[in-house]
Amino acid sequence: MQASSMTRLLALSLLLGAGNCALAQAPYPVKPVRFIVGFPPGGTNDITARILVPKLSEYLGQQVVVENRGGANTAIASEMFVRMAPDGYTIMMNAPGHATNPALLKLNFDSINDFAFVTLLAESQNLLVVHPSLPVHSVKALIALSKQRPGEINYGSSGIGATPHLSGELFKYMTGVNWVHIPYKGGGPGVIALVAGEVSLYFGNVPTVIRQARDGKLRALATTGPKRTPAAPDIPTVAESGVPGYEVTTFYGMSAPARTPRAIIDRLHGDTVRALNSPEVRDRLQGLGADPVGNTPEQYTAFMKNEIAKWDKVIKAAGIKGE
């Protein structure tokens, strides 16, 4: 009796197992997924990945492991990444560097066609802040003052090609003002120089400068995003303050190598969007000043094409060179 019931159970489970296999065409994922971050541990890119990973692992049913491969603003990681098997077990975090590198460096890969873009994870804005000694309270007044004193005002950044720098160059490109760019090695030293008054203005990631602006150590003029940020709804955007069409965001996206099967992309996309919509991930991203997005692969691809074209124009006009 007992033996026969065991056999039946075994047969049933075999049958179920076979049925499972037949039903799910791609039993993805069956092993851990590598999530390549193109920066050393500790940057905002890395932190964003680490905020997403616990929930994403839970939904995928497999561990997602963050793997850091820093260098050349994600170009080194990308070069390795595009040669990976397109099986969904290696995915990558895209950063603004992905959109600016084509104009700055000689790359051994195609920044659009070698990637299968999954979804835009999150976007964060920069906040245009000035040292209180600069006698302006609006973007319009800043433009007027800059036109009166061409080449006299210094703006700081966290480094050549980083979004604080690009925000400044796009502003110069669209308004015709003449500022001198003073690059620093990282956002911390850059913000310290602004608070000390060594430079007069800075486009800093919202959470890194909002507190100083609220304390009166800095004066906030405008945000760089397409619409006002929920973190500071009282501050207008640059676009609505007299520079229509101005838009800079720091973005975090997910991509797979090109030719990854659509079914796998869809699975990744579905679980990633679900993770982004979970309150834990959403609150943590927003806490660090990033707004979760989670758009479709098509929307994200179009976004990336647009970004690359935009920065190509600005970088050429500003004469920034990488090599």
Place this chain on the structure above:
Amino acid sequence: MDLLSNLALGFGVAFSLQNLAYCFAGVALGTLIGVLPGVGPLVTIAMLFPITFHLPAVPAIIMLAGIFYGAQYGGSTTSILVNLPGETASAVTCIDGYQMARRGRAGPALATAALASFFAGCVGTLLIALAGPTLGEWALKFGAAEYTSLMLMALVASAVMTQGDAVKGLAMVVLGLLVGVVGVDVNSGMARYSFGIPELVDGIGFTVVAVGLFAVAEIVANLESREPREVYTGPVTGLMPTARDIRDAAWPTVRGTAVGACFGVLPGTGPALSSFATYMLEKKLARDPSRFGRGAIEGVAAPEAANNAAAQTAFIPMLTLGIPASATMAVMLAALTLQGIATGPQVMLEKPDLFWGLIASMWIGNCLLVVLNLPLVGIWVKLLTVPYRWLFPSIILFCCIGNYSVSNNPFDVYLCAVIGVLGYVLVKLECEPAPLLLGYVLGPLLEENLRRALLIARGDPTVFFTRPLSLVFMIATVLILVVMIAPAARGMRRGT
């Protein structure tokens, strides 16, 4: 008194069982990763970042801070034992610490490092408590011109680093400057000396250079001799420092603490510079500078005190200004932000339990570190009785893992091997690696700040003399130069 009641509150917070446990976990982990080259506090803190989501704010920051300053303790261990710098800031400890170990004095060297670190850690923490906001404001007075003059002063003083031939020493500093400029130029964004190799675009990492020059080159040189030669020649004489050691190390520890505390507050200097600066100071002050480089205990005590004091005061810009001065501090700030805590001048008033709890935990953490590290001294010293033919493959393996772990890229391992060969050639030419490493650290800082200062002054070089602090450094630079050249000039006159 206000401070006392605040400290009482802080110790009340820090002595809770939970906070003590997280403090211990932090400093123990810090010691461990300090011993491993390459794996630094930044990597560890970033990886543990998700864990802090599930912790309250106070134990989270206590643990992360413990990792950061705990790493400074562990970093000296491999420097002393096998000439392998475990952390950026402990590279200088290799110079005299390893020589002490070879003479059978690894025990006193390790114990001195731990005790000097303990003293500096406690004083550094006291400085945060007493003068945090004042020091934070002081750091803001340092602009590009001040940094330039400070670096120039350090560069001129670097002549002190050389043991024998001054020309060789100078050549090493210059070679270091050249190695330092590899990679993207901060001011123009251009990649220099990268030869189209993408891995070189971000420059050559500190771990690669320090491990190659010190650890790898040393092993190659040791293996060269055909007949079996024991590297650790001296008989092991006691594990703890003698009364004389303590007398010799006392003032260097105090001076190292002062120098380190100043450098720690300045965000633009980097972790290695404070230990170099204090080493040069001690060598200049020493009655017999020739002892340095041959196992002088001052050469261990001063840099170890400096890097630990700097690790403590590095919290000041984050806690008092709300601005992270380094990537490591940025991750800690992110962890605090996600806990709903905004740092800045108000943090002392709004979250006294967090601020004073952290301060108190730093003292407790430093005590734990001494208690943790002193008994380990005996075990570490036993390690040296392992025959060298078994020891050196393990060291090489350590070097490879450390270099690989920095960016998960085998390129760094190959590059370290190349630099190891360079280091061996330098040993053969009787050139020392320390001035090269100092040039490598100073060069990029000096260039970056010089060009920034001139950019801001629109090319006017008088900026270095019109800003008072910068002028002070410039005058000091001239004085150092005079002091160094005067004996040589006197000698020449006598010669004619």
